[in-house]
Amino acid sequence: MAHDVSIVTEAELRGLVSLNGELIEVIESGFAALAKGKVTMPPILSMELEKANGEVDVKTAYIEGFDGFAIKVSPGFFDNPKLGLASLNGLMIFMSAKTGLVQAVFLDNGYLTDLRTAAAGAVAAKHLAPKEVRVAGVIGTGVQARLQMQAAHLVRPFERLLVFGRDMQKAARCAADLSETLGIDCEMTTDAADLVAQSQLVVTTTPAREPVIKAEWLHKGLHITAMGADQAGKNEIDANALAKADHYVADNGSQCMVSGELEAALAAGVWPEGKMPTELGDVVIGKAEGRRSEADITICDLTGTGAQDTAIATYVAQIMDGVGTKIST
Amino acid sequence: MAHDVSIVTEAELRGLVSLNGELIEVIESGFAALAKGKVTMPPILSMELEKANGEVDVKTAYIEGFDGFAIKVSPGFFDNPKLGLASLNGLMIFMSAKTGLVQAVFLDNGYLTDLRTAAAGAVAAKHLAPKEVRVAGVIGTGVQARLQMQAAHLVRPFERLLVFGRDMQKAARCAADLSETLGIDCEMTTDAADLVAQSQLVVTTTPAREPVIKAEWLHKGLHITAMGADQAGKNEIDANALAKADHYVADNGSQCMVSGELEAALAAGVWPEGKMPTELGDVVIGKAEGRRSEADITICDLTGTGAQDTAIATYVAQIMDGVGTKIST
Numbered sequence: 001m002a003h004d005v006s007i008v009t010e011a012e013l014r015g016l017v018s019l020n021g022e023l024i025e026v027i028e029s030g031f032a033a034l035a036k037g038k039v040t041m042p043p044i045l046s047m048e049l050e051k052a053n054g055e056v057d058v059k060t061a062y063i064e065g066f067d068g069f070a071i072k073v074s075p076g077f078f079d080n081p082k083l084g085l086a087s088l089n090g091l092m093i094f095m096s097a098k099t100g101l102v103q104a105v106f107l108d109n110g111y112l113t114d115l116r117t118a119a120a121g122a123v124a125a126k127h128l129a130p131k132e133v134r135v136a137g138v139i140g141t142g143v144q145a146r147l148q149m150q151a152a153h154l155v156r157p158f159e160r161l162l163v164f165g166r167d168m169q170k171a172a173r174c175a176a177d178l179s180e181t182l183g184i185d186c187e188m189t190t191d192a193a194d195l196v197a198q199s200q201l202v203v204t205t206t207p208a209r210e211p212v213i214k215a216e217w218l219h220k221g222l223h224i225t226a227m228g229a230d231q232a233g234k235n236e237i238d239a240n241a242l243a244k245a246d247h248y249v250a251d252n253g254s255q256c257m258v259s260g261e262l263e264a265a266l267a268a269g270v271w272p273e274g275k276m277p278t279e280l281g282d283v284v285i286g287k288a289e290g291r292r293s294e295a296d297i298t299i300c301d302l303t304g305t306g307a308q309d310t311a312i313a314t315y316v317a318q319i320m321d322g323v324g325t326k327i328s329t
Numbered sequence: 330m331a332h333d334v335s336i337v338t339e340a341e342l343r344g345l346v347s348l349n350g351e352l353i354e355v356i357e358s359g360f361a362a363l364a365k366g367k368v369t370m371p372p373i374l375s376m377e378l379e380k381a382n383g384e385v386d387v388k389t390a391y392i393e394g395f396d397g398f399a400i401k402v403s404p405g406f407f408d409n410p411k412l413g414l415a416s417l418n419g420l421m422i423f424m425s426a427k428t429g430l431v432q433a434v435f436l437d438n439g440y441l442t443d444l445r446t447a448a449a450g451a452v453a454a455k456h457l458a459p460k461e462v463r464v465a466g467v468i469g470t471g472v473q474a475r476l477q478m479q480a481a482h483l484v485r486p487f488e489r490l491l492v493f494g495r496d497m498q499k500a501a502r503c504a505a506d507l508s509e510t511l512g513i514d515c516e517m518t519t520d521a522a523d524l525v526a527q528s529q530l531v532v533t534t535t536p537a538r539e540p541v542i543k544a545e546w547l548h549k550g551l552h553i554t555a556m557g558a559d560q561a562g563k564n565e566i567d568a569n570a571l572a573k574a575d576h577y578v579a580d581n582g583s584q585c586m587v588s589g590e591l592e593a594a595l596a597a598g599v600w601p602e603g604k605m606p607t608e609l610g611d612v613v614i615g616k617a618e619g620r621r622s623e624a625d626i627t628i629c630d631l632t633g634t635g636a637q638d639t640a641i642a643t644y645v646a647q648i649m650d651g652v653g654t655k656i657s658t
Contacts (some may be wrong), residue, residue, distance in 0.1 A: 005436055005581060007654075009656060009657070009658040010658050011658070029330075032597050033391055040376055040377065040378070041377045042375060043374070043638065044374075045371055045372070045373075045374035045387055045389065046371060047369055047371045047389055047390075047391060049369070049391050049398075049426060051393070052426055052427050052428075052429075054426075054427075054428075054429050056400070056424070057352075057430060058374055058387050058400060060374065060376055060387070061376075062378050064380070069378075069400055071385070071387060073422060073424075073431075075424060075429025075430075077427070077428050077429040077532065080428055080429070083428065085428055085430070089428075089429050089430055089431065090429075091422065091434075093402060093422075095385070097378060097383075098380055098381050098406070099383075099384075099386060099406050099409055099414055099418075099637060100381075100383050100404025100405065100406040100409070100418050100419075101404075101411065101414070101418055102419070102420055102436065105420075105434055107334055107658040108433065109658060130460065135438070144635075149563070159435055167602055175431075183461055218591065219337070223403070236643060256378075316636070325656060326652065327336050327337075327338060327436060327654060328338070329338040329341050329436040329438060
């Protein structure tokens with residue numbers, strides 16, 4: 001029996017969905033489902049293409065009660081910039097959870113991933129950052145630096161933003177862009193320690209393999225979201241910082257142990273072997289505590305989950321209303 | 330930078346590619362690459378959707394020297410027939426092995442999988458069946474029963490075909506269809522033992538969990554290809570048959586141990602623990618022996634490999650020449 005598949009391009013998706021309160025709620029609901037144990041999420045399929053300096057990951061998750069589920073294909077080919085192409089690309093397939101029929105193919109080139117990743121940052125800030133954030137800081141100057149700060153600003157409307165990056169030109173450009181987008185005072189800084197000292201909310205968005213934040217920089221009333229590490233070997237925050245913080249929260253405990261900040265903390269022996277950390281979904285549904293006082297130091301570790309992909313893909317399928325090219329197959 | 334993605338429907342794919350000698354060579358080249366160790370093939374991503382009586386598998390493989398690689402999504406939703414829908418559906422994504430950019434989405438509803446599976450049967454028959462096959466038999470009456478016999482007939486042009494199925498109506502229809510397609514004498518039979526006794530080449534194409542072929546039915550000069558088992562617990566051939574055969578060949582040794590006929594043989598203790606079987610690719614490139622004499626009893630176990638998907642997807646991408654809908658993204 002023939003059925004229609006909607007093919008939706010990145011441009012069409014950009015017209016349909018952007019970072020706002022509604023999307024943050026959608027992603028929050030994905031974390032809530034994860035916590036309620038209503039998510040089936042198999043391990044990531046990952047393949048390396050050594051000769052091409054490339055890799056491809058496939059993630060999926062089924063959330064009970066959702067009409068459909070996403071299968072996300074994320075290639076990363078790191079010589080692409082030499083060819084004038086983005087390193088990260090990919091698509092999402094949205095399938096019926098009742099029949100397995102393909103409903104839509106989102107040719108998003110990673111746009112939906114960017115959004116759901118930033119929205120998870122907002123969920124973390126909403127539940128873990130101090131109520132009052134006057135100054136925020138971002139480490140990194142790429143797409144996620146911009147999106148994370150837009151997302152965080154929706155839940156903690158800070159007045160001032162500091163941007164640190166190894167490349168001063170890029171940091172200045174990122175600060176200028178965010179100043180325009182958020183309509184607030186944004187400055188670049190060459191001093192990451194000072195950025196942390198001045199901020200109540202810091203987001204790290206780098207592919208670092210050596211910590212960019214030192215444990216001694218942590219101060220009362222600070223929340224850090226580390227979203228850069230998503231693979232074994234990546235590490236943005238000094239292992240000792242996890243011990244020093246009052247509360248460490250993972251998006252997914254077992255993933256963070258192998259590919260998040262928790263990996264380095266376990267290796268350094270500052271996190272007890274076998275101890276499962278609090279998960280963000282548990283905080284969202286009130287099963288676990290979030291921030292206990294304004295003075296707490298909190299860290300949230302985001303590695304990215306298939307549940308977020310299924311949540312955003314389902315949302316897009318609900319609102320797309322005829323957008324895209326219908327192909328009968 | 331925008332790039333074009335070709336969306337190709339099942340109908341368009343049926344116009345482009347069918348079962349023929351060229352396609353068999355394409356799939357044979359995939360097995361050859363597997364044997365030469367030039368394939369990266371991560372474990373299958375598999376997710377069960379219990380409530381919907383469904384499952385979805387994702388396979389991929391990179392073959393060195395190939396321009397692209399396939400990611401195949403295969404959903405199986407076994408209550409679909411009640412809704413008038415096929416149980417098996419899905420699609421293949423074809424990506425550049427140099428940049429990771431999506432080149433094409435084949436909305437094939439499983440058609441390319443059907444073809445590459447049948448073509449693997451032909452590769453097995455080519456290298457393992459007796460040179461002279463007068464009578465062939467097929468156990469099972471579905472799509473693969475038909476395609477396997479068409480494929481086998483291309484490499485062993487038998488004169489007569491027997492069809493066995495639990496449902497006599499379906500067996501009769503399958504025999505009638507194949508008689509028309511192949512232009513030879515095809516009959517249904519209600520006696521599987523007699524089918525095996527008369528045949529020099531037998532293909533089993535069932536989802537059986539109890540053997541449909543008994544060890545005592547094996548006779549000199551017989552080749553069996555078992556392509557039905559592709560999951561733990563499935564089993565078409567009596568475990569003792571593997572011990573009785575002169576030569577047992579797997580499409581992929583480690584896959585067959587967990588999801589092919591080898592699984593039951595290992596469990597029954599008739600296959601030595603830890604002994605890696607001969608693989609079809611090794612036979613294709615002459616690294617391992619195939620059939621040694623016309624009197625040999627041979628068995629080939631096909632569970633399906635991502636290399637076959639990449640081989641057929643690459644072939645389709647080469648010949649598609651403007652077919653499909655181009656979407657700029």
